[in-house]
Amino acid sequence: MVRKVFVCIFISAFCVIFSACQTAGIPLKDKDLTEKNEIVETHGGLQNVERLDDFIYNVKNDKKDKVRLTRYTIEGDPIYHDLDYTDSKLTFTLDTREDEYGHGAVTKSICKGIQKQELETETNYLLTGCENEPMKGLLTIFHDVDKEDNFAFELNYGVGKKNMINTKEEKLIKDLQNGETVAVGDFQFSKKELNQIYKLLKFSNYLGDKNLTTKCNQKPHERYELNVWINSGERHFEWTECDHSSDGKEMTKLVHDILTILKKNSTYKTLGDYE
Structure with a gap:
């Protein structure tokens, strides 16, 4: 009887820990979000930003695609920006669960498109026609x-x-x-x-x-x-x-x-x- 109680407690504890990992730890695995599909921005440093340009091209040509923009805070915490274009629909998912000073939540928006705006002193990547927001800033790269x-x-x-x-x-x-x-x-x-x-x-x-x-x-x-x-x-x-x-x-x-x-x-x- 004691052994059964112990096993039940262990299983319950494991489930709680596993659930916490799913909601507050590393985002769930996605086979499409590999390293080659990830853009990283760290305090002015950029990796693989050309992949974001490819995504814009694919959206304009109605081609299915998926990328992740990972932006790191000053404290070094990652904030994930997932872009999924499927069946002519662009879904934007913002995941702040690993940001110590963030809201610790996952929010989704459906947007109509994405564009790149190039100015002399900055380059902006913008989501357009998002729910309740005509223009949403995704990434700004300053070069002034x-x-x-x-x-x-x-x-x-x-x-x-x-x-x-x-x-x-x-x-x-x-x-x-x-x-x-x-x-x-x-x-x-x-x-x-x-x-x-x-x-x-x-x-x-x-x-x-x-x-x-x-x-x-x-x-x-x-x-x-x-x-x-x-x-x-x-x-x-x-x-x-x-x-x-x-x-x-x-x-x-x-x-x-x-x-x-x-x-x-x-x-x-x-x-x-x-x-």
Whole structure:
């Protein structure tokens, strides 16, 4: 009899604990919400944000899709934003159960759509036509250099890293690929160009850890070195065109996108006279 009572108590206790895990702990498993379908935002750091762009594209094309945006609080608690587009219906689920200072609840809304709004100093991801709310902010990414105490970068690139952009010292060096280089002192990007570059850095998750390599058996080969100074912090990266890892490809694309902005710069255009 005593044994039966003990077993019943144990089962009851297990059920209470299990139930608590379901309601207050880690969200229930979802086979569609894998790592590749999760976007992570941590105090300005971004991971896999391009997946959110893919989701917007799929919604516009009436294609079933599901993603999760996980945003971390200052205390390090995750808040889950689940987006599920099925049968032409967009369901938004907000889960604050792991936020110590949140409401500790799960709420759902049906929305009509999702859009990306790109401004010079910020990029907004917005849910539209949600229940009782015409516009709901999902994620805002700020890229306004004026809001930072300090922002500068140095990029050395090309064969032998003979090209250089240094906004900290306002220097520009261009390899003419004939054995000569031309240097420009007092070089500056416009505020609009700097905001564009800052945006590229944020979308490349420059604050995150990168697994890069400088190894390359190809001769000659492009080499890259990037230093970013932001407020009191500094980030340093080195890699080559032979780095075909996901991080390597992302960082090489970052360089190409920065150079696209550089080639439109009025000062850089004058260097064409040397070619």
